[in-house]
Amino acid sequence: MASIEEEIKAIEDEISNTKYNKATSNHIGRLKAKLAKIKDEAVSRAMASSGGGEGYAVKKSGDGTVVLVGFPSVGKSTLLNKLTGTESETASYAFTTLTVVPGSMEHKGANIQILDIPGLIAGAAMGKGRGKEVIAVVRSADLILLLGDVYNEKHINVLIKELNDAGIRLNKEKPDITIKKTSNGGIRFNTVGRAGLDLEEIRSMLAENKVMNADVLTRGNVTQDDFVDAMMGSRVYIPAFFAVNKVDLVDEERRQEIIGDVTDRFGRPPIMLSAHSGYNIEHLKDEIYNQLGFIRIYLKPVGGKADLKEPLIIRAPATVESVCNKLHREFVEKFRYAKVWGDSVKHDAQRVGLNHTLEDGDILTVVTKA
Numbered sequence: 001m002a003s004i005e006e007e008i009k010a011i012e013d014e015i016s017n018t019k020y021n022k023a024t025s026n027h028i029g030r031l032k033a034k035l036a037k038i039k040d041e042a043v044s045r046a047m048a049s050s051g052g053g054e055g056y057a058v059k060k061s062g063d064g065t066v067v068l069v070g071f072p073s074v075g076k077s078t079l080l081n082k083l084t085g086t087e088s089e090t091a092s093y094a095f096t097t098l099t100v101v102p103g104s105m106e107h108k109g110a111n112i113q114i115l116d117i118p119g120l121i122a123g124a125a126m127g128k129g130r131g132k133e134v135i136a137v138v139r140s141a142d143l144i145l146l147l148g149d150v151y152n153e154k155h156i157n158v159l160i161k162e163l164n165d166a167g168i169r170l171n172k173e174k175p176d177i178t179i180k181k182t183s184n185g186g187i188r189f190n191t192v193g194r195a196g197l198d199l200e201e202i203r204s205m206l207a208e209n210k211v212m213n214a215d216v217l218t219r220g221n222v223t224q225d226d227f228v229d230a231m232m233g234s235r236v237y238i239p240a241f242f243a244v245n246k247v248d249l250v251d252e253e254r255r256q257e258i259i260g261d262v263t264d265r266f267g268r269p270p271i272m273l274s275a276h277s278g279y280n281i282e283h284l285k286d287e288i289y290n291q292l293g294f295i296r297i298y299l300k301p302v303g304g305k306a307d308l309k310e311p312l313i314i315r316a317p318a319t320v321e322s323v324c325n326k327l328h329r330e331f332v333e334k335f336r337y338a339k340v341w342g343d344s345v346k347h348d349a350q351r352v353g354l355n356h357t358l359e360d361g362d363i364l365t366v367v368t369k370a
């Protein structure tokens, strides 16, 4: 019997050797669904049997959490220390860091949690190295900082593949797909806007998972891969960017070569860093702040003046409810209504409810029951 690796390889080969067209689309969809099933099973089996037990319990804190992901010894801990003043152990040998080390960075009024973790190696999604623990932490990130160094930028594809195998989708919106299993009636498919898929393809993919009856709703142009992800579940969608450390060790020509390489492989240029010399560290802080998508909300007590000096910092999209939750849980429990001045409303002092979405610079008053 073929090993799982061989089975996976055979399906991957068949998918890439089959041209996608009307005649083959159902078959390809079926293969993709089958591949996802085998891979997910292999991953959960490997994870269940690999050591490490509990994983690391790290409480998220602050206004957003960034996880530093990279091969051993690219300088994750050195960078954490530089950004946050933490003292995570650093050394020239691989797997110096064996747990999660949290630090916190103040930038432009935001309090950002940064997590330093053990190095990630090929096979991590299957539990290799500290894969099990590392993947669990990465899945909880609000933002992933992929870190390489000047010697290994070509391996960026390995990082992306491991995260992908672990169900982590980078820089991608979660596709809008609802699959509701039913007890009869076959597959019913509704779509809002131009659908990327047709009923037959959807039927083939679901059949591979032994789902014969379901109501399916998609919005926008979704692909087969998106559909398989929705069907399998447990996928996370996280923004990420790439930085290359230790640029102090190479000349300008090599730097340009690295920038070209990463741009080709990742689709966007990296931030070139030196955690040792501090080169581009301020730029990196700005990038982290921007990528987390913070907005500022100015709070105005009932009958008082708005505090225009110290806004509340929160990630977009933010509703009145999420701001209330950040302030104190009583605000939600005793909520009557809120008043808003700013871009998110048509007129000043507009009354809104908990599910109103706020915009950067809004002024907010929350009125509670006595």
Ligand SMILES: Nc1nc2c(ncn2[C@@H]2O[C@H](COP(=O)(O)OP(=O)(O)OP(=O)(O)O)[C@@H](O)[C@H]2O)c(=O)[nH]1
Pocket: 070, 071, 072, 073, 074, 075, 076, 077, 078, 079, 089, 090, 091, 092, 093, 094, 095, 096, 097, 098, 117, 118, 119, 245, 246, 247, 248, 249, 273, 274, 275, 276, 277
């Ligand atoms: N030249 C140079 N060396 C660096 C830089 N940043 C880190 N290093 C060195 O690279 C080595 C590895 O650094 P660490 O911070 O331990 O790397 P890590 O990614 O945390 O490693 P693991 O925890 O083992 O995965 C150490 O010897 C650091 O001093 C840098 O900007 N320039």
Ligand SMILES: [K+]
Pocket: 072, 073, 074, 090, 091, 092, 093, 094, 095, 096, 097
């Ligand atoms: K190291």
Ligand SMILES: [Mg+2]
Pocket: 076, 077, 078, 089, 090, 096, 097, 116, 117, 118
């Ligand atoms: Mg380390």
